[in-house]
Amino acid sequence: MTDSQNIMKTDVLQAAATAHGKKSGTGFKQIAWQVAKQVLLLVFAVIMLYPILWMIASSLRGQNDIFKNMGLLVTQPVWSNYAKGWHALSYPFSRYFINSFVIVILAIIGNILTCSLTAYAFARLNFSFRNLMFGFMLLMLMVPIHVIVIPQYIIWNSLGMINTIVPLVLPKFLAMDGFFVFLFYQFIRGIPRDLDEAAKIDGAGHLRIFFQVLLPLMKPAIGTTAVFTFMWTWNDFFSQLIYLTKPQYYTVPIALRTFIDAQSQSSYGPMFAMSVLSIIPLFLVFCFGQRYLVEGIATTGGK
Amino acid sequence: MSYAVEFASLVKNRGKAKQKHPDNKAACGFMAPWALGAVFLSLIPMVASVVLSFTKYNMLTSPRFVGLQNFAALFKDVRFRHSLRVTFTYVIASVPLQLLAALALAVILDRGMRGLAFYRSAFYLPSMLGGSVAIAVLWKMVFGSDGLFNNFLNMFGLHLSQSWIGNPATANWTLVALHVWQFGSAMVIFLAGLRQIPRELYEAASVDGAGKWRQFRSITIPMLSPIIFFNLVMSIINSFQTFTQAFVVSGGTGGPSDSTLFYTLYLYQQGFGQLKMGYASAMAWILVLIVAVFTLINFALSKYWVYYDD
Numbered sequence: 001m002t003d004s005q006n007i008m009k010t011d012v013l014q015a016a017a018t019a020h021g022k023k024s025g026t027g028f029k030q031i032a033w034q035v036a037k038q039v040l041l042l043v044f045a046v047i048m049l050y051p052i053l054w055m056i057a058s059s060l061r062g063q064n065d066i067f068k069n070m071g072l073l074v075t076q077p078v079w080s081n082y083a084k085g086w087h088a089l090s091y092p093f094s095r096y097f098i099n100s101f102v103i104v105i106l107a108i109i110g111n112i113l114t115c116s117l118t119a120y121a122f123a124r125l126n127f128s129f130r131n132l133m134f135g136f137m138l139l140m141l142m143v144p145i146h147v148i149v150i151p152q153y154i155i156w157n158s159l160g161m162i163n164t165i166v167p168l169v170l171p172k173f174l175a176m177d178g179f180f181v182f183l184f185y186q187f188i189r190g191i192p193r194d195l196d197e198a199a200k201i202d203g204a205g206h207l208r209i210f211f212q213v214l215l216p217l218m219k220p221a222i223g224t225t226a227v228f229t230f231m232w233t234w235n236d237f238f239s240q241l242i243y244l245t246k247p248q249y250y251t252v253p254i255a256l257r258t259f260i261d262a263q264s265q266s267s268y269g270p271m272f273a274m275s276v277l278s279i280i281p282l283f284l285v286f287c288f289g290q291r292y293l294v295e296g297i298a299t300t301g302g303k
Numbered sequence: 304m305s306y307a308v309e310f311a312s313l314v315k316n317r318g319k320a321k322q323k324h325p326d327n328k329a330a331c332g333f334m335a336p337w338a339l340g341a342v343f344l345s346l347i348p349m350v351a352s353v354v355l356s357f358t359k360y361n362m363l364t365s366p367r368f369v370g371l372q373n374f375a376a377l378f379k380d381v382r383f384r385h386s387l388r389v390t391f392t393y394v395i396a397s398v399p400l401q402l403l404a405a406l407a408l409a410v411i412l413d414r415g416m417r418g419l420a421f422y423r424s425a426f427y428l429p430s431m432l433g434g435s436v437a438i439a440v441l442w443k444m445v446f447g448s449d450g451l452f453n454n455f456l457n458m459f460g461l462h463l464s465q466s467w468i469g470n471p472a473t474a475n476w477t478l479v480a481l482h483v484w485q486f487g488s489a490m491v492i493f494l495a496g497l498r499q500i501p502r503e504l505y506e507a508a509s510v511d512g513a514g515k516w517r518q519f520r521s522i523t524i525p526m527l528s529p530i531i532f533f534n535l536v537m538s539i540i541n542s543f544q545t546f547t548q549a550f551v552v553s554g555g556t557g558g559p560s561d562s563t564l565f566y567t568l569y570l571y572q573q574g575f576g577q578l579k580m581g582y583a584s585a586m587a588w589i590l591v592l593i594v595a596v597f598t599l600i601n602f603a604l605s606k607y608w609v610y611y612d613d
Contacts, residue, residue: 038417045425048484052432054451055441067447070454118337126323127330131313133341138310140345144544144594146567146587150574151348151355154362174340181337182306206329235434237547238567242575253436257551260440268444275437286431290424293431294491 059272066268078269082277085270089255089262090247093274096255099244100234103168103251107233108226110172111180115225116218118175119184120210124196141178153242167243168236172229180225187221188214220292227289234282252278305533311602355584362578373585383586385561386569389475393565394542397482402534404486409493410523423494427487438481439551443468446477468552471562478548478563489534496530497523525610532609536601540594546571566590 058066060077086093121127122134156167175181191214199209237253244250250258256278259271286293356373360366377383408426412419432438445451448466456463467473504522513521524531549557549565557564557572570590574583 034417037411041411041416041418041422045422048429049425051441051445051451052428052438054445055437058444067449067454070451114336117333121326121330121333125326125330125333127327127334128324130324130330131317133334133338135310135313135317136341136345137337138306138313140341141306142310142540142594142598144540144567144587144590146544146570147352147584147591148345148348150580150584150587151351152344153575154351154580155343155348157362171340171344173336174344175337176340176344179306182309206326206333210333231431231434235436235547237436237550238571241550242571253547256436256440260443260551261554271440272444275440278437279432279435282432282435283428286424286428293427294495 055272056276059269059276061269063269066272081269081273084267085259085274085277088267088270088274089250089258091250093252093255093277095248096250096252097277099249100251100253103165103240104230104233106165106169107172108229110169111175111177111229112222112225114173114175115177115180116184116215116222117210118181119188120206120214122181123185123188124193124209125206137178137181141182149239149242156243162243163246163249164243165249168233168239177229180229183224184218184221187218191217223289223292227285227292230285230289231282305537307533307536307598308529352584352587355581356588357585358581360580362580366581369581373582374589376582377585377589382561382564382569386557386564386566389557389562389564390543390545390566393475393479393482393545394539396476397479398535398538398542400479400483401486402489402531402538404483405489405534406493406527406531408486409490409497410519412490413494413497423487423491426490430485430487430489433481433485434547436547436551439548442477442481442548443552469559471560474552474559474562478545478552481548482542482545489538492530492534493527496527500526528609529611532601532605536598539597539601543567543590543594543597 053072054070057069057072057074059081060074060079061069061081062078089096122130122137152167156162161167171177195213195217196209199213204212235253237257240251240254241257244254247255247258256271256274259267259274355366357368357370358366359369359373408422412422416422429438446467447453448464448469450466452467453463453465467477500523504526505518508518508522544567545565546567549563549568550571553559553563553568555568555572557568566586567590570583570586573579573586
């Protein structure tokens with residue numbers, strides 16, 4: 001009697017811990033419902049991921065096989081698709097990957113450095129026009145970039161910066177990704193001011209406080225910034241499209257797009273092969289940066 | 304919590320509390336990069352954009368002031384009106400569908416599902432990859448005439464040979480599907496929000512005899528409403544600026560028959576294709592206006608359904 005009560009109690013506790021408002025009974029109906037839900041979710045997950053899996057399978061198939069075969073099993077992988085795709089354009093894809101990585105890595109460094117500095121000022125310093133500037137930054141987050149893209153393009157063009165990485169990278173060193181400023185700002189505001197005050201009493205200036213007290217505590221925000229900057233810059237098609245027009249400067253997305261435009265009927269396999277390669281960096285970030293991703297999306301609103 | 308809300312409160316409290324500013328000197332250093340960028344990469348371009356919208360400018364000859372001619376021309380431009388229709392259809396269909404999918408899956412997964420981590424990753428992955436050119440390429444193949452989608456329909460005895468991307472009536476809807484497919488990131492936000500709702504509320508409601516549906520309507524939705532609202536606002540703003548997918552799927556043309564001529568794609572064609580910088584600037588400002596109106600409507604309607612704790 002007491003035993004069964006105890007078991008029931010733990011059941012209730014477990015149910016409360018895992019689900020709210022769920023009744024504690026574990027009758028046949030409940031189990032059946034759980035199983036049905038799992039099966040449905042699993043089917044749904046497979047449907048969701050199927051196109052991606054099919055793309056991977058197709059990247060290993062011969063031309064005649066791709067559109068006839070909607071399965072995922074590849075019996076005789078055509079690895080040559082990858083070699084063909086790699087050399088299909090005027091430069092090998094290694095070139096485009098290097099171009100992309102240079103831009104992405106510089107963008108990450110720039111964003112982490114300058115967005116955190118700016119955020120520190122907004123969160124901790126009391127200076128003239130603070131609210132006005134903060135308001136302007138938040139406003140720019142919501143205004144479509146297209147209002148500044150055209151004059152920016154004209155400016156960079158007149159400075160002879162088209163087909164350089166400057167228009168793509170310099171804004172990151174000027175904290176122009178307001179989203180990350182806001183992210184750091186939120187994060188710094190969550191750090192107790194007592195820490196700053198203590199350092200101040202010890203004679204530390206703002207620069208010391210920032211680099212020695214706050215920066216080490218900001219690892220999660222830095223991680224989120226790195227992950228999102230990677231994702232957005234890697235996928236940033238529009239700016240790369242307008243600023244990089246010569247094949248030797250192409251990034252991966254631009255090269256891929258040229259691939260489709262230039263493709264003959266016989267190159268679907270190689271095209272899929274390069275598409276797969278182009279999302280591998282994103283996939284790796286996804287695998288290793290999940291923790292940061294979840295934190296980041298909570299602030300972005302799922303962009 | 305969100306920057307949209309932060310901005311709103313900033314506007315509300317403007318001009319309050321004149322005070323001393325002891326940190327001006329330090330701020331000069333910390334704010335220098337941002338201030339430089341804000342002036343040269345945001346403020347000046349923005350002003351220039353206003354000016355440009357009243358001129359004709361092709362980057363070869365100097366700009367010529369034409370007054371409101373660009374705007375007048377836009378209202379008569381059939382393709383412009385068409386691009387508006389395409390974009391509105393896309394936004395109005397894809398944003399609610401995506402949020403509904405995200406909310407539904409979040410609620411299902413929240414009930415202590417086994418394998419939550421797996422499902423969360425599986426559903427999130429598409430929104431991570433969805434913005435890439437690779438996925439747009441894939442989409443073109445999936446909805447092509449002998450693509451995966453038609454093959455799938457074949458299994459159910461529907462033998463179609465039409466290309467969903469090539470057909471003007473359905474091309475835009477394949478992009479709506481692509482947007483809905485990326486519901487994962489909104490779902491992750493909802494999941495985080497659901498975890499914030501105190502359990503006691505549900506227990507109390509349960510004691511009072513409220514069923515699952517009633518609990519969902521009277522507890523989950525109100526408690527989650529600030530997050531739904533933020534998602535809705537940002538989602539609308541972002542969807543209006545969809546570019547990559549439409550560009551890749553149509554090869555930059557917005558075809559077939561302009562059925563995927565999204566607003567920003569047309570802006571790109573006018574500005575960077577035909578170098579009509581004045582015309583494109585005018586378009587950019589109309590987009591700002593549209594987005595602003597949508598956002599204001601959202602904020603105005605929010606007091607009827609968004610529930611704030613404080």
